[in-house]
Amino acid sequence: DAKTTQPTSMDCAEGRAANLPCNHSTISGNEYVYWYRQIHSQGPQYIIHGLKNNETNEMASLIITEDRKSSTLILPHATLRDTAVYYCIVRAAGGSQGNLIFGKGTKLSVKP
Amino acid sequence: GAGVSQTPSNKVTEKGKYVELRCDPISGHTALYWYRQSLGQGPEFLIYFQGTGAADDSGLPNDRFFAVRPEGSVSTLKIQRTERGDSAVYLCASSPSPWTGAGEQFFGPGTRLTVL
Numbered sequence: 001d002a003k004t005t006q007p008t009s010m011d012c013a014e015g016r017a018a019n020l021p022c023n024h025s026t027i028s029g030n031e032y033v034y035w036y037r038q039i040h041s042q043g044p045q046y047i048i049h050g051l052k053n054n055e056t057n058e059m060a061s062l063i064i065t066e067d068r069k070s071s072t073l074i075l076p077h078a079t080l081r082d083t084a085v086y087y088c089i090v091r092a093a094g095g096s097q098g099n100l101i102f103g104k105g106t107k108l109s110v111k112p
Numbered sequence: 113g114a115g116v117s118q119t120p121s122n123k124v125t126e127k128g129k130y131v132e133l134r135c136d137p138i139s140g141h142t143a144l145y146w147y148r149q150s151l152g153q154g155p156e157f158l159i160y161f162q163g164t165g166a167a168d169d170s171g172l173p174n175d176r177f178f179a180v181r182p183e184g185s186v187s188t189l190k191i192q193r194t195e196r197g198d199s200a201v202y203l204c205a206s207s208p209s210p211w212t213g214a215g216e217q218f219f220g221p222g223t224r225l226t227v228l
Binding site: 034041042043044045046049085087099100101102103104105 | 116145147152153154155156157160168171203205216217218219220221222
């Protein structure tokens with residue numbers, strides 16, 4: 001089972017910030033938080049990941065709470081092309097397994 | 113550069129038939145993953161290759177499913193005696209090195225399999 005909890009769906013106005021929450025209350029100390037998104041009829045696309053500190057790249061920012069039990073993905077200026085299903089995944093480093101465990105994600109609809 | 117490619121993009125077959133789905137990973141990527149995605153669900157892990165060997169095949173649902181990667185590059189997912197429940201999008205992903213938790217997996221566009 002997925003180790004994360006996300007809202008089923010969210011709406012955001014074009015040009016505004018989209019804040020997508022994720023709860024991962026059972027996260028272990030060596031587990032990273034990953035975000036992927038999947039635009040309709042495409043494969044998932046990596047967005048960002050982090051361990052403890054907040055992270056920012058050209059796509060988004062990731063805010064992880066101090067106790068690491070939850071995080072928020074921020075798309076600073078959402079566009080219509082950001083409409084997609086967003087998946088929050090926790091995954092340990094190393095080990096023999098390589099798979100990502102996806103839940104159902106949050107369907108983000110960016111509206112004009 | 114070229115991303116992960118999968119062929120065919122769509123495959124329609126009849127119940128009981130055999131199908132092969134192909135994945136071409138990004139050149140130089142040693143790790144390759146297969147996932148299956150049913151309608152309205154997130155991708156579900158099937159098998160993970162590190163080089164030519166299957167490092168983890170715990171996600172294969174039964175012995176009708178088999179995958180190979182003989183030269184450590186292209187991989188083929190094989191499904192015998194297909195059933196209607198096998199209908200899904202089959203996704204392939206690759207990454208440049210063994211999983212370290214500090215990198216991303218690059219996904220292909222998927223093959224949509226429909227079993228009639």
